Amino acid sequence: MGRLFAIEIIYRGIFQKTLAKNISRAIVLAAHEDGKPGISFGRYGDSPERNGIPAKNFAIVATDDVTLEEGMAKYEPKEVDITIAVDDTLCKGVESWAWYGLQPVNRLLKPGGTLIVTSREKPETIITMSHRKEHPYQLAIMTGTVSFSGLWAYKDDHTDVRILGIISRVLPDLFTLKSVQKVIMDVSKDPIKVQSAAKAFDRTSSITVRPDQGNPEAPYKFDLPKWHEMGEGIAIPSIPAGGAFEDPETHAVGGFRPDRNPTFKKYTTRTMRPVINFDTCIKCTLCWLQCPDSCFDVTPDRLYDANMLACCGCGVCEAVCPVKECVTMVNETEFADNASQWEMWKKDKKGYEVWLQSKIAGRRERSHGFRYRGQYEEQIPEMLNIASEG
Amino acid sequence: MAEAATSVQEHKKTDETALITGSEAIAVACKLADVDVITAYPIRPYDTVMQYVAKLVANGEMDCEYIVAEGEHSQFEIVKHASACGARVFCGSSGVGWMYAMEALTVTPALRIPMIAMVGNRALDDPGAFGVEHNDALAVRDLGWQLVWVNSPQEALDTALIAYRVSEDRRIFLPCAISCDGAFLTHSQALVQIPSQEKVDAFLPRYNRADLLLHPDNPITVAPQGNEDWVMEIRRQNFAAMERTAGVIREAYADFERIFGRPYGNPFFEEYKTEDADIVLMGMGTLSTPVRVAIRQMREKGKKVGLVRMRWFRPFAAEELANCLTRFSAVGVIDRDYSFGSPYMGGVLAGEVRNALYPSPGRKPPVLGFICGLGGREVTVPDVEKMADSVYRAAEGKSQPLTQWVGLRE
Numbered sequence: 001m002g003r004l005f006a007i008e009i010i011y012r013g014i015f016q017k018t019l020a021k022n023i024s025r026a027i028v029l030a031a032h033e034d035g036k037p038g039i040s041f042g043r044y045g046d047s048p049e050r051n052g053i054p055a056k057n058f059a060i061v062a063t064d065d066v067t068l069e070e071g072m073a074k075y076e077p078k079e080v081d082i083t084i085a086v087d088d089t090l091c092k093g094v095e096s097w098a099w100y101g102l103q104p105v106n107r108l109l110k111p112g113g114t115l116i117v118t119s120r121e122k123p124e125t126i127i128t129m130s131h132r133k134e135h136p137y138q139l140a141i142m143t144g145t146v147s148f149s150g151l152w153a154y155k156d157d158h159t160d161v162r163i164l165g166i167i168s169r170v171l172p173d174l175f176t177l178k179s180v181q182k183v184i185m186d187v188s189k190d191p192i193k194v195q196s197a198a199k200a201f202d203r204t205s206s207i208t209v210r211p212d213q214g215n216p217e218a219p220y221k222f223d224l225p226k227w228h229e230m231g232e233g234i235a236i237p238s239i240p241a242g243g244a245f246e247d248p249e250t251h252a253v254g255g256f257r258p259d260r261n262p263t264f265k266k267y268t269t270r271t272m273r274p275v276i277n278f279d280t281c282i283k284c285t286l287c288w289l290q291c292p293d294s295c296f297d298v299t300p301d302r303l304y305d306a307n308m309l310a311c312c313g314c315g316v317c318e319a320v321c322p323v324k325e326c327v328t329m330v331n332e333t334e335f336a337d338n339a340s341q342w343e344m345w346k347k348d349k350k351g352y353e354v355w356l357q358s359k360i361a362g363r364r365e366r367s368h369g370f371r372y373r374g375q376y377e378e379q380i381p382e383m384l385n386i387a388s389e390g
Numbered sequence: 391m392a393e394a395a396t397s398v399q400e401h402k403k404t405d406e407t408a409l410i411t412g413s414e415a416i417a418v419a420c421k422l423a424d425v426d427v428i429t430a431y432p433i434r435p436y437d438t439v440m441q442y443v444a445k446l447v448a449n450g451e452m453d454c455e456y457i458v459a460e461g462e463h464s465q466f467e468i469v470k471h472a473s474a475c476g477a478r479v480f481c482g483s484s485g486v487g488w489m490y491a492m493e494a495l496t497v498t499p500a501l502r503i504p505m506i507a508m509v510g511n512r513a514l515d516d517p518g519a520f521g522v523e524h525n526d527a528l529a530v531r532d533l534g535w536q537l538v539w540v541n542s543p544q545e546a547l548d549t550a551l552i553a554y555r556v557s558e559d560r561r562i563f564l565p566c567a568i569s570c571d572g573a574f575l576t577h578s579q580a581l582v583q584i585p586s587q588e589k590v591d592a593f594l595p596r597y598n599r600a601d602l603l604l605h606p607d608n609p610i611t612v613a614p615q616g617n618e619d620w621v622m623e624i625r626r627q628n629f630a631a632m633e634r635t636a637g638v639i640r641e642a643y644a645d646f647e648r649i650f651g652r653p654y655g656n657p658f659f660e661e662y663k664t665e666d667a668d669i670v671l672m673g674m675g676t677l678s679t680p681v682r683v684a685i686r687q688m689r690e691k692g693k694k695v696g697l698v699r700m701r702w703f704r705p706f707a708a709e710e711l712a713n714c715l716t717r718f719s720a721v722g723v724i725d726r727d728y729s730f731g732s733p734y735m736g737g738v739l740a741g742e743v744r745n746a747l748y749p750s751p752g753r754k755p756p757v758l759g760f761i762c763g764l765g766g767r768e769v770t771v772p773d774v775e776k777m778a779d780s781v782y783r784a785a786e787g788k789s790q791p792l793t794q795w796v797g798l799r800e
Contacts, residue, residue: 045617098617227623232631233502233563233602234616234624238609 002063004070005031005038005174006077007167008108009057009084010094012271013049015368016086017042018150020057022160023084026183027059027167033179036061037068043076045098052312054094054268061174080108081171084163087146087271088119089332091129093219095268100222102268104131111135114170114206118144118159120364120386121333123207128336132214140166140206144386145379146271148368155380158196158387161188165200177201196387222263247300249346254300260309266293267338270313272329272366274306275359278345278352280326287317287327299342308338315367331364406584412575415543415582416482416508416568417442419550421452422590426477429457429465433487434520435576436510440482462487466494466505473503474612476599478554481505484572485512488526498565499534499628501613502602504557505565506550511675511726512572513765521766522572524674524727528703528738534628536566536635537704539674543580546570548652549701551585551594555642558597561634571726573766574676585650593649635705658707660699661714663689667696669781670715673724674700674739677762677769681724684774695778700739708746715743716752720785722777726763734792737761756784762796773797 007027011020021042028038038061046055058076062068071077085091085105093102106115112135117126119141126139147159161184168177181194231237242258274287281303288296288304295310296317306317313332321327345352369376410418416439420428430440446452455472459465462483469479483491488509498505513523527537536557540546546568553566570576604612616624636658643657654660662678663685664670671681678699685695698714715721725737732741740759747754760777763769773796784790 099619224619225623227626228630230620230623230627231601232627234500234613235602235604236611236614238611 001070002067003173004063004067005036005061005171006071006080006108007059007061007082007084007174008077008080009059009086010090010105011055011057011086012052012090013046013055014051015148015151016146017049017055019086019147019160020055022150023086023163024057024059026160026164026180026187027174028061029183029187030164030168030175030180031061033182034175036063036175037065038062039068039072043096043098046096050097052269052271053097054090055096055098056094077108079110080113081110081174082114082116082167083109084116086118086159086163088117088121088126088129089271090268091117091126092215092332093131093268095265097264100224100263102219102221102265104133104219106130106133106137109133109137112137114138114140115209116140116142116163116166116170118142118147118163119333120145125333127209127213128215129333130209130214131219132211132216133209134211136208136210138170138206139209140170140204142166142200142204145383146366146368154368154376155383157383158193161193161197162200162387165197166204168197169201169204170206220265220267245297245300247346248343250300252300255298255302257297257307258294258310260307265309266312267308270308270311270332272313272315272331273308273311273335274313274315274317274327275330275356276304276306276341277323277326277328277356278303278342279349280323282323282326284322286320286322290316290320292316297340297342303342305340305342307340315370325360328360328363329367330359331366334359334363404586405589408582408584409579410543410582411438411577411579412540412543412546412570413438413508413510413577414442414579415547416550416570417446418582418584419547420454420480421446422585422587423478423480423551423554423594425454425480427455427457427469427472427479429459429468429479429481431459431462431465431483431487433462433484433512434510435512435570435572436482436484436487436508438576439508439510443480462491463494466491466498466507469505470494470498470501470503471604473505474501474599474602474604476597476603476605478558478597479505480507482508482510484510485526486515489514489529492529495530495535496533497613500624502563502628502631503565504554504563504597506553506557507565507567508550509567509569510572510576511569519765520572522574522675522726523764523766524569524725524738527567527569528727530567531704531738534564534632535704536564536632536702537569538566538702539569539700541571541575541676541678541699543575543582545701546575547582547584548646548650548654551590552639552642552646554597555594555645556635556638558595559638560598560600562631562638563602564628564631564635569675571676574679583652589649593645632705636707639702639705656707656710658700658702658705658710659714660697660701662697662699664696664698664714664717666694667718668694669720669722669778669785670696670698670718671722671724671774671777671781672698672700672739672743673726674703675726677724677726680769680771681774684771684778687771688775688778693778693782703739703742706742706746709750711743712746712750713752715747715755716750718755720755720781721757722760722781723757724760724762724769724777726769728761728764734759736793740793756790757792758784758790759793760796761793767797769797
């Protein structure tokens with residue numbers, strides 16, 4: 001049997017779907033230039049894609065048709081040579097709406113395989129976010145903002161071709177830089193894009209991530225029930241309503257915390273999370289009313305605490321809050337846990353104020369121009385600078 | 391002006407005899423079963439049922455929500471939802487009306503809804519024709535519907551009561567369609583024993599939706615989207631429910647005989663003059679009448695022909711039927727339906743009978759298929775004799791076409 005190559009592209013549906021598809025197709029076309037057959041496909045169960053929910057695209061390539069069929073006989077690859085995450089917050093894990101439980105970003109990586117992440121963060125941040133792996137693997141960071149290339153009017157920021165250049169560097173057996181440059185030229189007719197791929201090839205470096213590095217948590221798992229263990233009639237018991245809970249400081253009981261879905265968590269749906277200034281909150285209830293995911297717990301002292309079990313990071317609370325910087329959306333890469341902010345504030349209000357300011361000050365923009373009119377245009381120069389300077 | 395009905399009439403304490411059609415018999419069964427929600431949309435010949443039900447409601451003899459929908463799709467959707475909320479329901483249709491409801495018909499067994507429907511069997515369009523063909527009801531044969539064919543108004547009434555008992559059994563919770571041949575059953579009157587309410591109440595417990603009840607006190611989500619991680623398990627549950635139907639049907643017929651004193655013998659198929667038969671004919675619904683007459687005439691000429699009339703098509707009593715058929719030297723299956731392009735181009739029942747016989751350890755008699763009586767065409771005694779003659783020739787080892795059209799101008 002010949003050699004089988006598998007590459008997965010993890011992205012956030014639906015915004016990055018075209019980007020992921022373009023990368024996946026170009027991998028197969030470039031390998032084809034080098035005489036290898038291949039296929040490219042999106043994970044069928046991810047579709048119809050939900051906004052921001054992690055999804056996957058796969059490129060399977062082989063040295064011959066018979067070997068390729070070995071790869072095609074599976075619904076999706078069980079192990080990959082390269083995992084590409086086109087959003088660094090995906091390193092916290094992948095929870096597709098097509099499966100249950102949380103999969104570490106590096107779950108499918110073969111020993112010595114490479115995780116390519118587009119990020120402006122340092123390798124340490126990415127490693128801390130990613131779950132530990134039983135064997136060493138390589139990490140290559142492609143400096144860049146989270147790309148929406150291929151989506152509506154979003155600019156092409158060369159994320160796709162830069163990633164292709166990196167692949168030809170870290171896995172030269174798959175395809176050469178020359179082959180991928182030919183494909184880029186054929187598809188885009190843009191010599192600058194061809195150049196971008198070469199620059200990425202030249203500048204790439206990867207570091208080895210050891211088994212003792214990374215998030216030591218066991219990822220959240222869910223066992224699918226057997227047919228006779230499931231309820232009949234396609235009827236699912238509802239999530240109980242929930243109720244009052246205790247203030248850890250005063251021991252007062254009150255407020256309201258809705259019960260949450262026991263099997264679908266939203267830890268990896270988010271790219272941002274609201275940071276709440278409880279000292280300036282006027283208890284107007286708007287965030288609680290408008291949250292589409294009922295993520296706010298009403299605390300016994302009638303404040304509103306965004307519960308990270310339920311928050312999907314949409315930013316509606318920030319948009320509706322009438323108090324300046326009372327609710328601020330902050331990049332998910334800034335957080336190592338899903339702890340309650342209200343509990344932190346109750347324990348140490350001074351300490352919380354310091355923590356809050358550190359999160360808000362100099363925060364990395366993640367809103368893709370959705371915060372206010374004209375914001376995207378303001379972000380373009382930085383985006384282009386990263387693309388040309390890497 | 392007639393006096394408006396203000397209350398439901400006192401339930402009758404004793405049995406009585408009435409001259410009613412098959413459709414009216416089904417309507418009476420609905421009254422006796424105290425059905426909660428009935429939806430209607432007119433299409434001939436089913437519409438006779440809705441007319442009789444409307445009359446019962448207007449006369450104050452029956453208390454139910456009676457809703458005339460704007461089409462069959464809504465008609466079946468409304469009762470599906472009502473049943474999910476714990477209501478005993480009834481509806482029905484015919485021909486292309488039934489087909490128009492198809493999406494609702496597919497989701498009903500998947501959601502384990504014990505809906506009882508009457509199908510007034512009618513040829514599918516085109517051409518627009520009112521006469522009987524069985525293709526309408528057979529269109530749902532793979533989906534988890536229980537399908538039963540009756541051949542008299544008495545059997546229609548009794549089977550409707552039995553269908554409620556079986557379908558609403560918590561072990562089953564599957565819909566059931568009772569097929570009544572258009573015209574021959576829906577529009578012709580016969581003397582029917584109408585049982586007392588007391589007997590019906592003793593036979594038929596109230597519908598209890600139990601853990602699947604859609605109600606604020608039992609908050610559940612019904613019919614969410616599911617992906618490949620769930621669908622096989624859900625289908626396997628329906629398979630299990632359908633597997634249990636045979637046993638529950640047997641229980642219900644035994645109880646029916648005990649309470650009503652009317653025995654049906656084998657619930658799944660009825661045998662007529664088979665004890666000494668050389669060959670048998672098979673079929674469903676009212677064509678049993680001309681077949682029985684022909685059998686009596688042929689027996690006078692020394693031809694020992696019998697009849698096996700299938701009542702329950704789903705579940706299909708395959709093993710039992712295969713055992714029964716081993717006794718005969720050849721079998722002729724009369725289909726009032728077609729399945730173009732099917733194996734040997736035969737009708738649906740013929741294919742099912744061959745399928746039932748194949749794994750049987752016993753002797754496998756040759757099975758001939760006859761397509762006959764389409765669009766409500768009369769199945770005549772000479773037609774039946776012609777079919778029997780061919781079956782006899784097959785029994786003698788002579789080659790016969792596996793599918794023959796009988797009663798066709800040619």
